[in-house]
Amino acid sequence: MLIVFYISAAIAVLATMVAITRRHAVHALLYLIVSLLAVAVVFYVIGAPFLAALELIIYAGAIMVLFLFVVMMLNIGENAMEVETMWLKPTVWAWPAALATFLVAELTYVAFNAGRPAGPMHTFTPKEIGIALFGPYAIGVELASLLLLSGLAGAYHVGRRASREEEQYSAGSDGRRAVSSGEPVRAGSDRTSDAA
Amino acid sequence: MHALLWMIPAFPLASAAILAFFGKRISHRAAAFIGTASIGLSALVAIFMAAGFLRSTPDSHAWVQTLWTWMGVGDFRPEIAFYYDPVALIMTLVITFVGFLIHLYSVEYMRGDEGFSRFFAYMNLFVAAMLILVLANNLLVLYVGWEGVGLCSFLLLGVWYKDPANVRAANKAFLVTRIGDTAFAIGLFLLATHLGTLDIQELMRRATAQWPAGSGIAIAAAALLLGGAVGKSAQLPLQTWLPDAMAGPTPTSALIHAATMVTAGVYLIARTNVLFTLAPPVQFAVALIGGATMLMAAFSAIAQHDIKRVLAYSTMSQIGYMFMALGLGAWSAALFHFMTHAFFKALLFLAAGVVIQAMHHEQDMFRMGGLRFELPLAFWSFIIGGSALAGLPLITAGFFSKDLILWQAWAGPNGNGGFWIAGLLGAMLTSFYTYRLILLVFYGPEEREVSHRPGFCVIIPLVTLCALSIVGGYVDTPPDFGGAPIFSDFLGSVLPALKQFHVGPITELSTALCASASFAIGFGFAYILYAPWRPRTRREDPLLRLWHAGWGVDWLYDRLFVMPFQFLVHRTGSDVIDAIYTGIAKLADSAARALRVTQNGRVRWYATGIAAGFVVLFGIAIFVR
Amino acid sequence: MLYLAVSLFALGLIGLLTRRNLIFTLMCIEVMLNASGLAFVAGSYRWGRPDGQIMFLFILAMAAAEVSVGLALFLQFHRRAPELDSDSASRMRG
Numbered sequence: 001m002l003i004v005f006y007i008s009a010a011i012a013v014l015a016t017m018v019a020i021t022r023r024h025a026v027h028a029l030l031y032l033i034v035s036l037l038a039v040a041v042v043f044y045v046i047g048a049p050f051l052a053a054l055e056l057i058i059y060a061g062a063i064m065v066l067f068l069f070v071v072m073m074l075n076i077g078e079n080a081m082e083v084e085t086m087w088l089k090p091t092v093w094a095w096p097a098a099l100a101t102f103l104v105a106e107l108t109y110v111a112f113n114a115g116r117p118a119g120p121m122h123t124f125t126p127k128e129i130g131i132a133l134f135g136p137y138a139i140g141v142e143l144a145s146l147l148l149l150s151g152l153a154g155a156y157h158v159g160r161r162a163s164r165e166e167e168q169y170s171a172g173s174d175g176r177r178a179v180s181s182g183e184p185v186r187a188g189s190d191r192t193s194d195a196a
Numbered sequence: 197m198h199a200l201l202w203m204i205p206a207f208p209l210a211s212a213a214i215l216a217f218f219g220k221r222i223s224h225r226a227a228a229f230i231g232t233a234s235i236g237l238s239a240l241v242a243i244f245m246a247a248g249f250l251r252s253t254p255d256s257h258a259w260v261q262t263l264w265t266w267m268g269v270g271d272f273r274p275e276i277a278f279y280y281d282p283v284a285l286i287m288t289l290v291i292t293f294v295g296f297l298i299h300l301y302s303v304e305y306m307r308g309d310e311g312f313s314r315f316f317a318y319m320n321l322f323v324a325a326m327l328i329l330v331l332a333n334n335l336l337v338l339y340v341g342w343e344g345v346g347l348c349s350f351l352l353l354g355v356w357y358k359d360p361a362n363v364r365a366a367n368k369a370f371l372v373t374r375i376g377d378t379a380f381a382i383g384l385f386l387l388a389t390h391l392g393t394l395d396i397q398e399l400m401r402r403a404t405a406q407w408p409a410g411s412g413i414a415i416a417a418a419a420l421l422l423g424g425a426v427g428k429s430a431q432l433p434l435q436t437w438l439p440d441a442m443a444g445p446t447p448t449s450a451l452i453h454a455a456t457m458v459t460a461g462v463y464l465i466a467r468t469n470v471l472f473t474l475a476p477p478v479q480f481a482v483a484l485i486g487g488a489t490m491l492m493a494a495f496s497a498i499a500q501h502d503i504k505r506v507l508a509y510s511t512m513s514q515i516g517y518m519f520m521a522l523g524l525g526a527w528s529a530a531l532f533h534f535m536t537h538a539f540f541k542a543l544l545f546l547a548a549g550v551v552i553q554a555m556h557h558e559q560d561m562f563r564m565g566g567l568r569f570e571l572p573l574a575f576w577s578f579i580i581g582g583s584a585l586a587g588l589p590l591i592t593a594g595f596f597s598k599d600l601i602l603w604q605a606w607a608g609p610n611g612n613g614g615f616w617i618a619g620l621l622g623a624m625l626t627s628f629y630t631y632r633l634i635l636l637v638f639y640g641p642e643e644r645e646v647s648h649r650p651g652f653c654v655i656i657p658l659v660t661l662c663a664l665s666i667v668g669g670y671v672d673t674p675p676d677f678g679g680a681p682i683f684s685d686f687l688g689s690v691l692p693a694l695k696q697f698h699v700g701p702i703t704e705l706s707t708a709l710c711a712s713a714s715f716a717i718g719f720g721f722a723y724i725l726y727a728p729w730r731p732r733t734r735r736e737d738p739l740l741r742l743w744h745a746g747w748g749v750d751w752l753y754d755r756l757f758v759m760p761f762q763f764l765v766h767r768t769g770s771d772v773i774d775a776i777y778t779g780i781a782k783l784a785d786s787a788a789r790a791l792r793v794t795q796n797g798r799v800r801w802y803a804t805g806i807a808a809g810f811v812v813l814f815g816i817a818i819f820v821r
Numbered sequence: 822m823l824y825l826a827v828s829l830f831a832l833g834l835i836g837l838l839t840r841r842n843l844i845f846t847l848m849c850i851e852v853m854l855n856a857s858g859l860a861f862v863a864g865s866y867r868w869g870r871p872d873g874q875i876m877f878l879f880i881l882a883m884a885a886a887e888v889s890v891g892l893a894l895f896l897q898f899h900r901r902a903p904e905l906d907s908d909s910a911s912r913m914r915g
Contacts, residue, residue: 009825016829016852020836025844032848035829039859042825046866048874055855058881063851063888067844070892074899076844096838099804100831102811107830110818111823122869132871133878140875144882151886159893797913799846804838 005045012038025071029064036060047123201261201278203241204288205327207234212321219313231316232299235323239292246285257281258397260333274394277333282687286531287330287463290538291456295323297657301546302447304653305553311355318355319451322348326456330463335384335394338464342380342428345457346373352452353444365443372437376427383420386413400470409474418471418478422485425461429515431489436750438512439496442504446549449504450542458511459534462518466527473525483523487618490516492747494625498632499743502559503548506633509746510585511541513622517601520615526604528687533597539668540584540594543661547577550654551637554646561633566642573650575638577658582634584665586627586719589712593669598623599711606707620714627718632726639728823863829856841906843898847891854884 012035019031036059043052133141211234215227222230249259258281265275280288299319306312325344332338347370354366388394390413391402407414425431430438430453441453452458465472465482472479493512500506514537521530551567551574552559568575584594602623605616650658742748768774794805833852840846858877865873902909 012825013828013832016832016836020832020840020845020849020852025842028845028848032852035852036855039829039855042859043862046862048862048865048877051862051874051877054878054881058885059851059855063885066888066892067848067851070895071844074896076842076899092839093835096804096835099807099811099838100835102815103807103834104827104831106811106814106818107827108824111827124865124871124874129871129874129878132875137875140879144879147886148882151889155889155893157893158890159896795913797910798908799910800838800841800908807834807838 005042008038008041008045011035012042025076026068029067029071033060033064036064050124050126050129199261200241200245201259201280201331202263204238204245204292205324205331207238207241207324208320208327209324210234212317212324215313215317215320219317222313224307224312227313227316228303231313231320232296232303234320235292235296235299238323238327239289239296242288242292245280246289249280249282249285262333266336271392272388272394274334274336276337277395278331278337279333279396280331283463283466283531284330286535286687288327290535291323291326291330294538294542294661295319295451295456297660298447298451298542298546300653301450301549301657302445304651305447305549306445315352315355315445318348318351319448322352322452322457326460329460332396334396335387335399335468338396338467339380339384342424342460342464343377345452345460346370346377346428349373349441349452349457352448353441355445355448362443365437365440369437369441372434373427376424376434379420379422379427380424383417383424386417386420390417396467400468403471403474407474410476411474414471414474415478418468418475419481421464421468421471422478422482425464426485427461428464429458429461429519430512431461431485431516431519432492433749435489435493435512436746436753439505439508439746442502442508446504446545446552449508450545450549453508453511456538458515459518459538462515462522462530462534465519465522466531469522469527472522479523479525481523483520483615486516486519486521486523487615487622488516489513490520490622491618491625494622494629495743496746497629498625499740500629501562501744503551503561503564503633503637504545504559506561506629507541507544507548510544510626510629511537513626514541514585517598517619517622520619521601521604524604524615526601529597529600529604531687533601536584536593536597536665536668539661540581540592540665543577543581543658543665544585546654546658546661547574547581550574550577550650550658553648553650556647561636563643564637565640566638567646568638570642570646571649573655573658577662578634578638580662580665582630584669586630587623587711587715589708589715591666593665593667595711595715596669599708602711603707620710623711624714624718624721627715628722631719631722635722635726635728823860826856826860826863829853829859832856841908843895843906847888847895850891851884851888854880854887 015031015035015038019028019035022028022031036055040052040055040060043049043055211230214230219227258279260277260279262275262277265273267274299316302315302319306315309315322345325341325348327341329338329341329345332341350366350370353369354363356362357366384394387399391399391406393399393402403414427434438453438458442449444453472482490513493509493516497506497509497513500509514533518530518533518537521527521533550571551564554567554571554574555564558564580592584592587595587598589595598619602616602619605619606613745751794801830853833849833856836849836852837846840849858880861873861876861880863873865871865876898910
């Protein structure tokens with residue numbers, strides 16, 4: 001069991017690493033799906049089969065597919081390739097990597113002091129999770145449903161094609177506002193977050 | 197009975213408050229009504245009190261009404277209290293009555309002006325402050341009134357504040373009188389610390405008890421009070437503000453700068469006369485200042501072109517007369533002249549206002565002429581008022597008051613031939629410039645068309661003041677002439693009367709004749725030089741120019757004080773202390789500019805910030821704890 | 822296992838800070854969410870209680886809602902600026 005865990009952990013990390021360095025959007029998404037699969041395996045290993053299934057169905061199955069839908073609908077991948085090449089120079093990775101290293105160091109330190117598991121591994125069946133959901137966490141369920149409802153309504157409203165007047169209004173005011181700049185800070189440089 | 201004393205200043209004060217708060221919302225008619233009626237009510241109360249006082253004069257010749265104790269610091273407990281004695285009686289009657297007439301006049305004069313209710317609020321406030329001044333029982337309350345009239349003078353001069361020239365004149369008036377006020381305040385400190393009280397009567401008693409005549413401290417106190425009086429009454433050396441104060445509306449000039457405020461100094465010296473008697477050099481200085489100003493102003497008046505400036509210098513000169521009388525110890529004579537002067541000077545100013553309005557706000561005399569048929573009311577007002585000013589013998593009030601002063605100068609115990617000659621010269625000059633003015637304005641060829649005839653509200657005050665200018669003098673005739681010194685006797689109960697130097701009717705007659713002669717000489721000169729058939733050319737020789745500029749005192753002060761001060765201010769405008777404040781501002785600015793860089797609107801940047809912050813805080817949390 | 826979660830989270834963070842294209846930003850957010858969910862489940866494993874898994878469930882639900890709204894916003898952004906540069910959306914600067 002432990003071997004499976006380590007292998008899938010390695011796959012997850014590797015896949016994520018590759019995913020974030022791809023230039024083509026669809027490639028990155030596909031690698032991400034691989035990573036999610038690996039994480040699902042990890043879930044299964046540590047006694048959360050229900051969660052593994054959920055991860056696959058919802059995360060990899062719905063959310064990532066949604067991403068793919070949007071990317072393919074807007075045909076982003078092809079067009080963005082050259083731009084991405086320009087943007088992703090090696091120096092770009094410097095500061096975020098440093099920051100992340102710090103973060104990892106700290107969290108590792110914390111995690112190091114965390115203890116070993118208390119007793120034998122307990123595999124949680126869906127039944128147990130269901131009992132917990134309908135018991136103490138019932139309100140969480142209700143709130144989650146509320147959240148999803150608002151997400152639904154918001155997504156519909158925000159994403160719809162604006163009516164003719166709205167477009168004209170926003171286009172006109174955008175045009176006006178785009179002309180007047182004059183702020184001292186440069187906009188849109190090709191360097192990343194250079195704190196230097 | 198004397199519990200009603202507080203009402204005399206209270207009415208104008210209340211109406212000033214009402215007009216100040218609601219002036220914008222009520223109609224002009226209502227504002228005029230409130231403003232004028234309050235003074236009228238005050239006048240009625242004053243008359244009522246005067247009648248009561250005359251009917252049953254108390255033994256101490258004074259009523260005191262104490263309202264409350266202002267403060268209590270150790271032994272020093274000044275109270276808000278009013279004091280009513282013959283002097284206060286005269287002053288309140290004059291102020292309220294003449295004030296009422298001037299307010300009535302203003303209703304028409306200021307008609308249609310956008311600062312109408314503001315004007316009336318200020319005028320009422322002024323009358324209230326002046327009444328507080330004259331009714332004050334102690335010098336602290338008097339100082340409150342003193343400052344109040346100074347403030348109102350500033351406000352009224354600047355009532356048309358959109359014109360910067362008016363504002364400059366108002367500033368100048370306030371600043372120059374402030375110098376006097378500072379001297380006055382230091383004098384008050386001196387008196388309070390040395391004598392322990394500011395209650396006037398008590399002060400006089402203690403001063404006579406503790407300070408020998410001629411002692412340094414008495415001289416210092418009296419000199420400081422004189423400084424204040426000089427500032428307020430526009431005498432040398434603080435006289436420069438009065439001619440420029442003619443920038444204000446004519447009713448203001450009539451009320452403040454002719455009848456009342458400028459006489460506050462005279463009142464002060466008369467009230468604290470004991471102090472001045474204890475300091476003979478200062479009293480002599482009073483007379484000297486009075487005489488010098490009288491002559492200086494008279495010379496300046498004969499060279500003026502502006503009708504109101506002639507009257508301003510004339511006021512200065514007449515107050516010089518009053519100061520001279522005070523300096524000679526003729527206290528009652530000074531107050532008598534104050535009363536008659538209030539009548540005819542107010543009359544002259546109001547009539548000048550009629551002329552100015554008729555001439556489309558033209559104030560240059562050389563552009564007027566031949567108005568005696570067009571404006572008969574103004575013409576006769578000027579004739580009567582001007583003759584009173586010049587001292588037309590026997591029928592005008594001015595003759596009697598001026599004659600009294602001159603007589604005291606010659607024959608009184610402190611009399612001095614020099615002052616008498618100065619007085620005669622002044623009388624001649626007065627007559628000269630007065631008739632010069634009348635001849636220029638009312639005779640000769642007509643230069644311009646008359647635009648505006650006076651209405652009802654103007655006619656009443658002018659006629660009333662004319663009558664008073666004629667009969668006002670009969671209350672005090674010299675002993676051998678008419679034999680009825682009612683006024684002096686009345687005031688003599690509280691003001692020390694001069695010892696009667698009985699010199700016999702011959703001397704009296706001859707001094708009166710001399711006064712009349714100087715009047716006639718002045719009139720003659722004026723007639724010769726400005727007769728109707730002569731051409732109206734402006735003469736420009738240097739002496740006249742010097743007199744026109746008021747003997748160059750303005751120019752001198754400008755060079756001596758104003759320019760160095762402005763130079764200093766200019767130089768220290770950005771010195772090290774300012775650098776601290778500007779430095780702080782610059783620091784804030786550059787800090788803001790530096791921090792602004794972090795707000796570049798980019799999401800990634802902000803996310804980095806969040807992550808970095810988290811890293812740091814987390815590090816602190818786990819490593820430091 | 823926590824190391825795994827930590828490293829996944831860090832990777833997601835790096836990706837978020839580096840990529841300018843908006844779609845990658847959203848993607849890396851998902852990575853981070855997933856990583857934190859993993860941490861929760863690890864906790865559930867360690868203490869043998871279902872609460873961590875419940876928490877992951879809620880995180881999942883939240884991620885779903887957030888993705889939908891986020892993609893809707895992404896659509897709007899795409900309409901205005903077809904080059905999906907998050908750095909150009911800097912009108913709130915200064």
